[in-house]
Ligand code: ADP
Ligand code: ZN
């Protein structure tokens with residue numbers, strides 16, 4: 001506790017600095033949010049400790065105000081600094097993730113209260129008497145106009161006239177609490193866990209009751225009922241007075257999920273994601289800060305809510321999305337799972353990772369005994385896992401189709417079409433998966449070879465038919481489709497297949513089937529996704545065609561056939577996670593089939609049926625695949641056996657970029673057992689008109705690369721118009 005006059009260190013949410021000193025003019029504690037000025041601008045910062053700048057006291061400014069909205073614990077503050085050490089983001093940049101609700105500290109809405117003036121000589125009418133009685137029966141406790149109207153059953157006009165005549169006297173005002181999110185949860189008793197689920201739940205329960213850090217991998221096949229297991233843990237922690245965070249990818253936050261939550265807990269969850277109104281964000285932020293809201297289901301940014309007494313984190317679908325579309329990520333390069341684990345470790349509570357396809361890193365930690373694995377080996381209710389077969393496209397060729405007189409090359413083989421037909425005949429549903437938005441990935445002149453490309457990025461344009469535009473998937477830029485080749489005047493053609501082309505083919509080959517397209521272009525909001533999920537559940541869709549949005553989380557009992565149009569897509573990425581990621585994605589998609597009473601079937605169209613990833617998927621042999629992937633990583637000293645840090649340097653001019661990279665190379669530190677690779681052009685050399693080069697720093701598992709990298713970067717003066725992005729343990733090499 002600090003007193004008025006003490007000098008404290010305040011961390012500000014967006015300076016490079018590790019904290020500035022200020023003088024308190026009232027008492028306050030570590031973790032209190034305070035209003036201060038830096039260069040005459042107001043900031044909300046947080047007290048992180050005693051002042052230590054050694055500055056002349058006369059130069060130290062005073063804290064303007066200590067906020068009574070929430071408080072960060074000592075562990076939270078440690079977490080901010082540790083996260084900064086790990087990601088090489090400045091501590092202030094990490095704090096900004098927490099304090100990113102700008103109006104959270106603005107004055108709250110208040111309402112004026114009144115008391116009854118029993119000495120007033122105002123003439124009493126029947127209605128005024130009713131008001132008087134209302135106060136009398138509440139010991140003349142101060143009331144709002146609304147209260148008075150409700151209790152005395154009088155109009156606003158009556159109250160107003162009484163205020164005017166002095167029969168009602170102004171008293172204090174009080175904060176109007178937003179009680180939209182203040183739910184009480186209890187076990188509705190609607191679910192009985194099966195033996196496997198119960199034993200997993202018991203293990204987590206034990207960890208919760210002993211209070212301490214532990215990581216539990218809830219490793220269950222798709223449809224095994226992981227959700228109900230961790231719901232059990234959520235309720236336990238909640239009942240023990242703790243706060244609970246449930247993290248999941250945005251697309252998994254469906255009405256289906258919220259329904260399930262409500263059925264189990266008697267009230268809906270508070271949901272946190274990127275599309276909330278500022279009023280909601282503010283309410284939830286404050287509700288969490290003052291401990292009124294204790295369960296939040298949210299995307300990774302929910303990790304940065306001002307949690308009070310956090311006692312459990314559940315990370316559902318443990319691995320992250322690998323979305324390379326133009327949506328900007330929230331600030332900073334951090335892996336939410338790792339940062340959640342770090343938080344649990346520092347604050348000393350258990351964390352649960354739930355996944356059907358855990359990452360190699362996680363499985364490695366299981367093998368090392370650092371994480372406990374809880375297995376769910378069968379689908380809930382006895383549903384069978386789907387059978388998975390390949391369709392060898394080298395011999396099976398896709399069938400063409402006709403639009404008018406025009407013969408079009410198809411992408412669906414006759415085998416797949418047969419299976420679709422059978423499924424439709426049985427009144428069951430089909431999912432076709434292709435992870436490419438739009439109609440065609442390449443627009444090209446067949447005569448001179450010209451390809452339409454985004455002028456700001458080093459990528460080709462995709463053709464999107466439903467809007468009839470060229471779209472850059474890197475930056476979102478759109479252009480009209482050229483009617484002829486700008487180079488030679490010949491006709492242009494659309495090459496390769498995206499979602500929309502598959503839809504065209506399906507509508508042509510199955511004209512009576514009701515189809516739906518699902519991608520980030522057609523499903524712009526979660527509400528749109530909900531509507532679609534509803535239609536699927538009600539059997540209003542026969543064939544659903546979609547990208548990875550479809551891969552996760554959804555439970556459609558009548559969906560029995562999953563067709564993967566191009567299983568090879570993604571197998572040949574240049575980064576070392578390509579195999580793992582493709583495996584996970586295909587495994588997840590396959591897991592959508594046959595979750596109800598009818599068995600499921602998965603067909604993978606591939607030119608490489610003997611590829612290890614494809615073989616492993618068919619054999620349903622996740623563990624073996626992961627083990628072999630792990631072996632090759634061990635051999636190559638790739639994570640988790642070695643460490644990697646990517647440093648991406650971006651500049652708006654190529655000359656600046658080159659000069660700065662040369663300077664970095666000249667100053668490269670010597671690494672003991674590791675090396676610095678690069679600079680090379682980043683996988684995507686140009687994005688939004690900025691040029692990009694990449695260094696890759698490797699080291700063994702014990703190397704502490706972060707301080708080496710940050711010293712290195714600090715040593716070379718960074719010119720204007722150069723940006724540096726540091727990605728510790730990068731998930732992709734964009
Ligand atoms: P997972 O997340 O492991 O893929 P889900 O949690 O979606 O699986 O569960 C699959 C289905 O089984 C869901 O419809 C779920 O409501 C149901 N389910 C799972 N466990 C139970 C249970 N103990 N009692 C009733 N229904 C359950
Ligand atoms: Zn041409």
Ligand code: ZN
Pocket residue numbers: 454455456457472473474475476477688
């Ligand atoms: Zn672009």
